[in-house]
Amino acid sequence: MAKMAGRLTIFAGTGALVPHVVEAALAAGYKVQVLTLAPREAIAGVKMGSVDLDNPLGIIWSLKVFRTSHIIMAGGIDLPDKARAGLIRFANGNAAPGEGVAETPIGDAALAALAKVLKKMAGADLVGVHELSPDLLAGEGVLAGPGFDDAPAAAFALETARAIGALDIGQAAVVSGRRIIAVEDIGGTDALIDRVGALRARGSTGTGSAPLILAKARQPQQSGFVDLPSIGPQTVERCAAAGIAVIAVEAGQSLVLQRAALVEAAARLGISVIGMRLDHD
Known part of the structure; x- marks a missing residue:
């Protein structure tokens, strides 16, 4: 991204993506404010504060005081049901569904709804992580580890992940051949991988000729500025421990974090990491 003047507020969750985004934003010439949605250590060179999801107007005030021109959301965000419902009510002007507004999903779509309201009320533009750091986007083909030549199996896994995403449940699924083993729920991807590991330890899966494949795909209704799938x-380490041999991500719609370390781990553990494109209607 070309250098530009701007004041960027980053709504920060957990994980390694946040410091990368901060570094990229500073390099692009932004003044940066980080509002944390989860506990994080201080990041040098930026203003930091925390977010009270029960006080949306306070969030707007923080954006106004900083004179935010751009907003980005980065990292894992775990919202309890009460917070999600409150954000949706705030997005609908405090009107509940049935009071003249349509029913709004309160899964990951709650974040997109919040972002749109923040944009409107703060007069700021929404920026996707991939716009700030296009180098993070997954390409097509083998990204790390040994090759994997069963493209139909990987495509089935990705379509499964996309299907559960359409229900606003999660972004990931694990399959073996054409058998769906497990899908991501509110527990997130790590919990999904651990569940599959437990199933494998019991001998319920992973004993046939078809390898276990973890797939992550963007939710069809998901805006690109919120929570793209990432690995x-x-x-890689967690999949290896669970007996998952292949990781398939949606090319152009997923983020690959700490790429050098990922490549090293995949080579060391023999995990295939591949990117494939899906047609989005």
Whole structure:
């Protein structure tokens, strides 16, 4: 991204993506404010504060005081049901569904709804992580580890992940051949991988000729500025421990974090990491 004047507020969750985004934003010439949605250590060179999701107007005030021109959301964000419902009510002007507004999903779509309201009330533009750091986007083909030549199986896994995303449940699924083993729920991808590991330890899966494949795909209704699917070296390590041999991500719609460390881990553990494109209607 070309250098530009601007004041960027980063709504920060957990994980390694946040410091990368901060570094890229500073390099692009932004003044940066980080509002944390989860506990984080201080990051040098930026103003930091915390977010009270029960006080949306306070969030707007923080954006106004900083004179925010751009907003980005980065990192893992775990919102309890009460917070999600409150954000949706705030997005709908405090009107509940049935009071003249349509029913709004309160899964990951709650974040997109919040971002749109923040844009409107703060007069700031929404920026996707991939716009700030296009180098993070997954390409097509083998990204790390040994090759994997069963493209139909990987495509089935990604379509499964996309299907559960359409229900606003999660972004990931694990399959073996054409058998769906497990899908991501509110527990997130790490919990999904751990569940599959437990199933494998019991002998319920992973005993046939078809390898276990973890797939992550963007939710069809998901805006690009919120929570793109991501993987990193920890994903590779966790999959290896669970007996998952292949990680498939949606090319052009997923983020690869700490790429050098991911490549090293995949080579060391023999995990295939591949990117494939899906047609989005």
